[in-house]
Amino acid sequence: MDRTVALSLPPLLLGLAADLVRGIDERVRAQGFEDLRPAHGFAFVRLAPDGAGVGELAEHLGVTKQAASQMVEELVRKGYVERRPHPDDARARLVVLTERGWACTRAAEEASAEAVRPWAEALGEQRLRALRDDLLKLAPSGRLRPIW
């Protein structure tokens, strides 16, 4: 395969990803959530549906349980989540979003849509959909972790 094409992809993709993260982060902060960083957004993704345990959150973020526990402690202190006793397991605790946590999640969703909007203008709806389909085929793992 064409090596020139192959070698041009990583910088383009990583640059675009960095721009995207920055764009979303700025908008979310502008909505009044200035005490949050992008990493917190990745946590919310896991916590949003039904809550999760600290271990599950750690697995999702790709960090140790201790690190996840510390992040939860921070989010509790800032009022975005709360720890509840797990219904079936007295060892475990279920970390769930508070109302403020949900408000932030909605703001992040809106921010994402706005950050992507210029792409629709640049590519057209059709190619944007094709882009989505292509990315879907490349099957990224569920893990959303800031590795670099």
Next chain:
Amino acid sequence: MDRTVALSLPPLLLGLAADLVRGIDERVRAQGFEDLRPAHGFAFVRLAPDGAGVGELAEHLGVTKQAASQMVEELVRKGYVERRPHPDDARARLVVLTERGWACTRAAEEASAEAVRPWAEALGEQRLRALRDDLLKLAPSGRLRPIW
């Protein structure tokens, strides 16, 4: 524009970017460069052509001069770069790759090509080229910085 498409793009793109970084990093390390992290690769990108000053490197990475200076110090200690006096400015120093630095750069290039190879198989050469063209239109800024 279709909100569903818009909202599906960020996780896909970020997940793929994370996978890509991990894939390249693993291959580079496997080639014997175990004392380097992805962030060093971004530095090499800026240093490779003709070297650069600490300030320029800092700008490229999106960190303070002090942070860039510390990274240079680390790379000097590990033998990947060296500091030379700047020909025209006695204040400045030119940071350039050593032979080992160039070897690593070549290894990273090869690693990138290999990490992308599965994409060509999944999409076909034509759509991969279209993907490249689309990403090019979305004009990411030159900055390659791990923000999240």
Next chain:
DNA sequence: ACAGGATCGTCAAGGAGCTTGACCATATAG
């Protein structure tokens, strides 16, 4: 029923990588 081991989560200490603030040396402008 219960001993042995696995699992959930936290506490504590330490380290890597970044920041801010202060500072020299040199370059450039008025």
Next chain:
DNA sequence: CTATATGGTCAAGCTCCTTGACGATCCTGT
């Protein structure tokens, strides 16, 4: 030829992550 701007470093501190140790609760085999 002072006055200010710029390139780079030194030092201290902060943030987020890690490893290690631990108590509490669960599960499994006998």
